[in-house]
Amino acid sequence: MTTLSWAGSHVGRIRANNQDSGYAGSHLFVVADGMGGHAGGDVASALAIQSIAHIDREFDSPEEAEEALASALLEANKELAETVFEHPELTGMGTTVSGFVRVGDQLALAHIGDSRIYRWRDHELTQITKDHTFVQRLVDSGRITEEEAATHPRRSVLMRVLGDVDITPEIDTMVVDTQPGDRWLLCSDGLTGYVPESEIASVLSRQPDAAEAGQQLIEATLENGAPDNVTIVIVGVDAGRPSGVPQPSLVGAAGAPLSYSPVAAKRSLRIPAMLLHPIRAAITDPEDEHFEPESEEFLRELIAEDRRRRIRRRITWSVGIVLVVGIIVAALTAGYQWTQTRYFVGTADGNVAIYQGVQQDLGPFPLSSVVVETPIAVDELPDFTRRSVEATINADSLSDAYRIIERLTDVVD
Template sequence: MVQRTLGAAVSHVGKVRSNNQDSGFAGSQLFVVADGMGGHAGGDVASAIAVNRIAETDTARYSSPQDAEFALQSALVAANQLLAETVFEHPELTGMGTTVSAMIRVGDSMAIAHIGDSRIYLLRDGELSQITTDHTFVQRLVDSGRITPEEALVHPRRSVLMRVLGDIDQAPEIDTSILTTTKGDRWMICSDGLSSYVNEDRIRSVLGDHAEAAAVADRLIREALEQGAPDNVTVIVVDVDPEGPETPEEAVTVGSAAGPLEFDSEGGRRLRLPSILLHPLKSTAVARETHVEADDDDYLERLIAEDRRRARRRRLIWLIVIGIVALGAILGAILGYAWTQQQFYVGEADGNVAVYQGVQASVGPFPLSAVVRDTDIPVDRLPMYYQAQVEATIPAATAQHASAIIDNLESVVTTGTRR
């Protein structure tokens, strides 16, 4: 049987972003996902440049997986040089970069190249394995035992990348490997728009469906969107020697790389990929939140110390907020109680008319009123109209007003008339 590797690529802008900074390519033997960074004007350019350059390796024929591995590594280095050249021509793109996860099938092997936090997964016999390792700050913390994988999912520095392609490093460190692959294997490459919002159990379940690769890729995109994924989402699903007719597959490009890469900017020239010369440029040092130098251990320690300081500040702020809320509640209770003690009403106490200070209510077992004046006026001696008023209580604005009400009721009992 002729060996086939059938792949499907899908990309979506996500629920928040206005442009797609992801790019993907699924060819006859090459499959690659790039997730750009650098803001609205840079991330899409970076991923498109990288994917378009790496896609050139799909047309070659490799005599060994080692040749394919070397070709991939060389293509990523060339893409890095292209990005540096682009920043040289368009300084407003300074600091742009991109992750790349790519693989080429050669016979029963898969050559892999990877940098950043996009991921490659393999589903074999129902078991899902993450093939690549994220080049992120939190992954380094996990590897060093400083935090757990569960803590990494919500860590405030989870977006900090340790390695990317871009104008930052002339010689980026790229992970490469060669793995065996067999009939029935299902591979997946995705940007972090999927892996950050859909857990691996759900990914395994969807990949385990026996539907075609295109349907599975669509389903994974929908899963990410249903989880509210704000980021761009790109997924490539690859089946090794699938059953079915041996129909030729056309290369598919998705995301920003699928459109024309032309732009004008003040002080810059129109970008034409064929005219860009591949030569090393002076490395540009860029300070930004999304990337740190991989070997700067002092900087990592400073980041860890800063995270600890932030955690302490957050705890202190919460304690202050809780203290203010508690103090406000106590002060409100004191002021509220003081207000109730300025209120009076006439009611019944042990069958006689009495003057109460406070309001006719209670807080739990504690009443908010108390008798401040007893009388010897029996309530049942009052006419029915007045009895009903006293039993329902008669509000008084002041203590003097309450005394006047008592005097009036006493007169009603004594003379049978109201003064």
């Protein structure tokens, strides 16, 4: 029998530790991504998941489950703040959380940060949650495109997270319908940042087993260099089977003993990653995510900086284009001047002539011109000599060309 639901996590090829956590239970399914670069990103995600896991139970209604899930996230936020109070070295730690509780044919969702929840239905993948990031604000306002957001220098700025950074974080909640045949994907940005949605949909479409599909998605991140941790929870909906897993599954940092000791944020690139993906390994090492308050003043500053960045980029491109064009023009000019130091003997209007330049043309532009047209008719030359002239005879200089003409004159005489 195929696996209906599954949870898995991988540290990736670059990170020193796994700051992601995931949970798959009887009714509750959650992913969390600790903020990279902060001490205790793994602690934050693990504490959040463990704090939320206690609501993995049946609810009388999806609205009740929605309220319980939102309250659990706020309690997790409080626990993170208390942990930082006891361990000041963890100041600034935080985590994203995206999860849901299944209640019959409905799901109660809660979401904060840039981990995502997708629905796969009728061979179509739909993102249900919206990222709480600065670049998403730019996309929503029409300032940049989705493609530009993927490479934007501020793509690591999170506007909302759980942690000691905000006492009362705003959490998105909703109740959505589900139906038999649906597959729900919860994932950290270690997947969506490096594997296209089209490839994710393709894996879900061709692989009905949740465990196999999850492993293939993790393999896809590894094939792309896996610069970040990746955590995946897949939940299937079947009319005759519950979505829950036989035993609650904690993965990533939540599945390991908690440690408050600082861990290096990164490790050296592994040799296989460098050999298989030398370019991606160099350019896709993700900038550490960090939280910034969702204030209008901060947004104005970032938008102004983004505008300056675009102006600088345009100026750089303009200067680069001017320099390239200048180099090309200079090269063409130098090349043309060199051709004009060359001479050859050929034919012009049936007579022998001296040309300045080279025999080739540059597209529609000739690189040679007649210097002297002699009275020697080509038809008067012996066959071998005539063919040589028609094929052109190179001369080292103009005086050398005149000496060739003198020899041809002697042949005619």
